[in-house]
Amino acid sequence: MFVLDSGVIDRTTTDQEFRWVLRDLLEHGWEPVIPTVTLSEAVTGRPQDAPVNQIVNRIGTMDTDQATARRAGHLRFGVERSGARRTPSGIDAIVAAHAADASEAVVFTSDQSDLRRLLADCHWVTVEKP
Amino acid sequence: MATQKISVTLESSAIERARRAAGPRGLSSYVDAALEDKLERDERRRVFLGYLEELEADDPTPDPLRQRAGRRAEKIRSAASS
Numbered sequence: 001m002f003v004l005d006s007g008v009i010d011r012t013t014t015d016q017e018f019r020w021v022l023r024d025l026l027e028h029g030w031e032p033v034i035p036t037v038t039l040s041e042a043v044t045g046r047p048q049d050a051p052v053n054q055i056v057n058r059i060g061t062m063d064t065d066q067a068t069a070r071r072a073g074h075l076r077f078g079v080e081r082s083g084a085r086r087t088p089s090g091i092d093a094i095v096a097a098h099a100a101d102a103s104e105a106v107v108f109t110s111d112q113s114d115l116r117r118l119l120a121d122c123h124w125v126t127v128e129k130p
Numbered sequence: 131m132a133t134q135k136i137s138v139t140l141e142s143s144a145i146e147r148a149r150r151a152a153g154p155r156g157l158s159s160y161v162d163a164a165l166e167d168k169l170e171r172d173e174r175r176r177v178f179l180g181y182l183e184e185l186e187a188d189d190p191t192p193d194p195l196r197q198r199a200g201r202r203a204e205k206i207r208s209a210a211s212s
Contacts, residue, residue, distance in 0.1 A: 012182070016191040019182050020199030021206070026179045028207060031171050058181050059174045104210035126209045128202075 001031045001102040005095050006041035007110035009034060010051035011130040018108075018130040025106075035098050036061040037091050064094050072097035075118045088114035099125045 002025050004012070011018050026032065034056060043049045064072075072093035080087045088096075092111065096118035099105040105125045109115050115127045145157075152160035191199075 013185060016189065017195045017199045017202075019185060020191055020196050021203045023179065023182050024200055024203030025206065026175050026182070028203075029175075030207075031175055032178050055178075055181065059178050106206050106210060124210060126206060128206060 001033055001099065001105040003033045003035065003095055003099045003105060003107045004038070005107060005109035005111070005115070006038035006091070008108045008130045009038065009042050009055060011108075012055050013051035015130055021130075030106075032059055033098055034059065034061045035095055036063050037094050041091060062098065064098070068097045068101055069094065071100060075100065078121070079117045082117070082120075084117060086114075088118050093118055096122075096125075 002022065008018075012022060022032070039052075039056070039061065042052050072090065075096050076088060076090065076093040092109075092114045095107060095109070096115055099107045100119060100122045103124060107115050107119070107125065107127050108130050109127060110129065112127050112129055119125045119127060148160055148164075149157050
């Protein structure tokens with residue numbers, strides 16, 4: 001599974017190299033996931049949303065069920081407990097939890113540090129920039 | 131909905147786990163839902179690939195970028211499986 005965080009959804013349309021990375025993963029059977037909650041950061045209601053809308057209208061988004069939301073809470077608390085100066089946002093934690101639910105996953109994000117902290121114990125998930 | 135009885139070969143341990151997870155609703159119903167889910171996910175993957183191909187037709191990626199992307203994707207795949 002590959003999970004697209006809010007800041008990178010539009011890059012699937014605009015970034016040629018990233019497109020080919022995703023293409024390779026799709027051809028190897030990896031499933032694309034856009035957690036629904038990321039739309040709260042990815043869209044503005046303006047025409048500039050077009051690149052995000054193009055992809056979301058095609059593949060849809062994945063809603064977060066209670067089990068995944070609880071996992072997000074655990075991951076977020078794990079970072080807090082580790083003494084980090086800044087606690088990642090709830091949205092980042094939900095993105096991380098969707099990836100952690102899979103048996104193998106990568107999260108593409110523009111904010112690698114928070115996602116890496118959230119997923120520090122999930123060795124089956126990697127965090128990458130687009 | 132029309133149903134059909136078929137014979138498939140599955141891993142014994144997976145069958146046992148599915149039987150336990152299915153509980154009173156039964157193995158057939160459980161496997162049916164899992165298959166439906168998998169078909170949906172594969173369809174989403176197919177649609178995404180089609181979209182990327184459309185973009186590529188309008189805005190072809192230079193070879194060096196494609197090769198670099200291939201290396202990055204391979205690294206991601208091997209990191210996830212290790």
